[in-house]
Structures are given as structure tokens and as C-alpha cells.
Amino acid sequence: MTELRDLYQEVILDHNKSPHNYREMADASRIALGHNPLCGDKMKLYVRIDGDRIADVAFQGSGCAISKASASIMTDAIKGKTLTEAETLYGQFHELLTGPPDVKADGAGLGKLAVFSGVREFPARVKCATLAWHTLETALKGQQEVAKTE
């Protein structure tokens, strides 16, 4: 159960139960759809961009605890950040998830996103944790197609 508790940390379970920024956004400047065909996760991400800043971000959809909590914590983390800052954060987050499993990740500079450090022990779940971020990427690039984790 230890590794499982590493994966399903309380913070993740809380965000899964009551996700933050889980709503529609009427004045979104970008909307993107994310889909993980393997598990059927679907996500709609709304972003309102003001200059080079993410003024507001919200999401809706269905997914597993990891993908839902990841989306929830991501929206908290990037709200108010510049586009460049968000991109840097994604890079660091991705490294946290895909680093070697035997090296304990410290998650420095990631704030709350560091709760996903246990995911690297579960390679099958990395895509769940990155779905929201892939969708964000699509939204920021203004691409029309559905973001896929495949």
C-alpha cells in the first residue's frame, strides 16, 4: 500500500473529490478538448488570456482521480502566470513524472504540483497526469484539434 499512498496522496484525493476551477467559462478566449482514448478520459479546458498572462482558467470533464486532480491543481498553479512561466512549469512537471523511478523527485519549485511525484512509479498513469497539460498546450497554441495523450 505504500506506493499506492505515494500515488494517491490525500491532496490528490481531495482535488478529485472537489476539483478547483471546475466550471464553464463564458468569456474564455481559448477552449481546447483533451481526450485519452485508452481510458476514455475527456476534458474541456477554458483559458482567458490577457496580454501574455493567463487571467483565468477552468475545466470540465470526466476522468480518473489522477487526471482530475492534475487538472485541478494545474489550474490553481497557472492562474495569473505568464505564458512563458506556464510553459516552464510544464517542463518541470513533465520531468517530475518521467524521471527515473529509483531517484526520489524533490519537486522543488513546483509547489503543490509536487504531490504527483509518486506517478513516476506508475508509468501507465503518466498520461493521466499530463492530459490537462497537453490540453493546455493545445489551447495556448490555439489549435483546433483535440489534444491526445497517445
Place this chain on the structure above:
Amino acid sequence: MSTATKTPARVYDVESLRAQFPILSRTVHGKPLVYLDNANTTQKPRVVIDRDRKYYEEENANIHRGTHWLSEKATEAYEGGRAKVARFLGAASPKEIVFTRGTTEAINLVASSFSQAFLEAGDEILITGLEHHSNIVPWQLACERTGAKLVVVPITDDGEVPADEFEKRLTPRTKLAAVSHVSNALGTINPVKELIAIAHAVNVPVLVDGAQAAPHLPIDVKDLGCDFYAVSAHKMYGPTGIGALYGKAEWLEKLPPYQGGGDMIASVTFEKTTYNELPWKFEAGTANIAGGIVFGVAVDWLTGVGLAAIAAHEHDLLVHATRTLSAIPGLTIVGRAKEKAAVVSFTLDNVHPHDIGTILDREGIAIRTGQHCAQPVMDRFGIPATARASFGLYNTREEVDALAAGLSKVSEMFG
């Protein structure tokens, strides 16, 4: 002699069957493996594994073309495998058995060759709402190429295909019906014999996707009356990468070849090629020789265990699993057909199937989660995914109980 000397019914000895599967004695994450993903692929008994090895160690050669001893031996073994599969499915002759990579390729073969010869714009192909993607997409491709239309028989809330709904959708434009024998996502056993009779009454040929049926039920294609029947060895305790298409000889004669190449030809000049006879007309290129041989071993082994006995054992597991899982608070079984194979697809309130799968995995329990390559089935029930436990001939009631115990750990974590 008195009737009392009749041989008593053989007891189904699940433990001695388990002992024949080396993988079942392994542990996963420190726990004994509880393998409940049999609809995805089954494990392999020792005889199957050994035969594969023996071929490569003692018999490997290319077939149908060698003048040397090894080639003759390999050809004999490969064609022997075909004869065994023909017998297993109840085909009239081995020439009605085309080896393919699996069910998917078998269906693609028919969809491709049939549409090339017989499908025109405005024609219709009839399928059901229960189909696996591999019995949907090949027909969509055929329809795209020809301008034909795909018509779908809707399923009920219990996950059944009503025969009258099927009958209603057969029109003068229907050129072929393709139905699954057993649904991979829900376990529903379709009344294929009845559906075939209905379709034949209006001269519509029927392809049956038998991938999920062949390892669980006695199959007799002559009794069913189907025109085509497709199976995969790896779901029948055999190797991956090999399967079979049964086709009535009259149909296989009529269909054009699927792929061109070596082994499928009688003679080739730059002006004209004549094709080989059945079934080799449909087998271009060097075949999966070991696969064909070992597939034969797998079906003989299955026959030895007895399909009726397997069906009875698995039905007992299904009943036990349905009762045990139904008692878990928040658990909903999706697919409640009256006739079901040992597949239990379910959802758990407030827990996504993917999370169920991960937690069970840490208990050594392998199930499948997701859409099971049947997205339209999930859409029909308005759910993104299910968790699915699918049972095989070596599963036990204790493993069902282990699944239930694992699920209470899931509820504990997400409660």
C-alpha cells in the same frame, strides 16, 4: 450390462488445469497473480509453449515450397494445425479455414474482398451496437470505398440485441450482416443462430465475430449456418499473431484475393496471374508457421478439457461474481443479458475504472479498464469507461473473492 457401469461425469479439476499454466504460479507486486483479463488475452498452457519451442528447435523451415525433409515436416505440421482448427470449429473441410493474424485481420479480409466484389453505392452492411471496433471499422472503410451505408441494430438497456430489431433493419439493400457471437465489453451471448436464420431467409450472408465465443462455448459453424466465422488463437489459450477465418467454400471461391504475394498464386506472368486454390488463395507471403501449428495444439487441448465443461465452470464463476460484486455498495454491473459469458463489466460510484485498475494491480489482480475497444457501447450506456473482470477456464471462486476484497480496498481509499 447394466446402465450403472456408465462412466461417471468427469469432475472439473481446476487445480490440475491451473498447474498446466506456468504463469499462474508467479507473483505480481509480491501477491499471487489473479488473472481476470481473459477477454483481452488468455494465458498459455505448457503444451502450447513447448510446441512453439519444439518447432523452432526441431522443425523450422519454410512451407509449401521445399523439396527437403524439414520443409515437408513443417508443411505437414502447419496443415495439420489447419485441420485441427477446422475440426474444432466444425468446418466441412480444412480448405474453409484461412489462417490470419487474428480476428481483426479475418474481418478485414472479408470486408475488403467482399466489398470489392459485391458492394455498391447505396448498399447496406448491418452490424449491431455491441460490436468491438474491429467489427465496425473494417465495414466503415468498405462503406467509404464503395458508398455503401453502415446500419446499426440498437441494443437494449440489458445489453442485448433483439432479434426483431435485427430483422427490421434487413432491407433489399442489405448485402451482409456482421455480428459478434459474444460481446467483449459486456459478455452478452447473442442469439447468432437465430439471427443467421433471419438473415438467410432474405439471402443475406452473415459474418460472426467469434473472438470471445470460441474459448468459452462449443462452436459448430455448420450448425450455426454462418457464412464466415472469425477467431483469434491468443484468446483461446494459443499464441498471439495467429487466428482463423472460417468461410463457406462457396463464398471463399467467390471472393477475390485479399493480398497479393507468394504462396497465394498458381502461376504468375507479367500479363496474368492465376491464384492458388483454397485456402492458400488468401494466404500471401510466408505464414506464421509456428503459430498455425501451435494454434492446432491449443484447440486440441481445449477439446481435451471440453468446451461444455469449460462453459459450465465459467458460468458458475459468473454467477458467483455477479452475486458477490452486486453486494458491494456503489457497484453497478453494466450488461445484464440473460445469456452471458463470464464477463463482468462494472462501475463503482465516485471511482474511475482506471483508479480501480491501478489499486487492484497492486493486489496482484489483473483486470481491464477503459472502453474495451467498444466506444459505442460505452456511449450507449452514457459512461466513459468500465472496469471489466473476464474469467477463463483456470479461474476459481477464491479469485472472485480476492477481486471483491481488492474492491473493498478501492472503496476504502476513495471512501
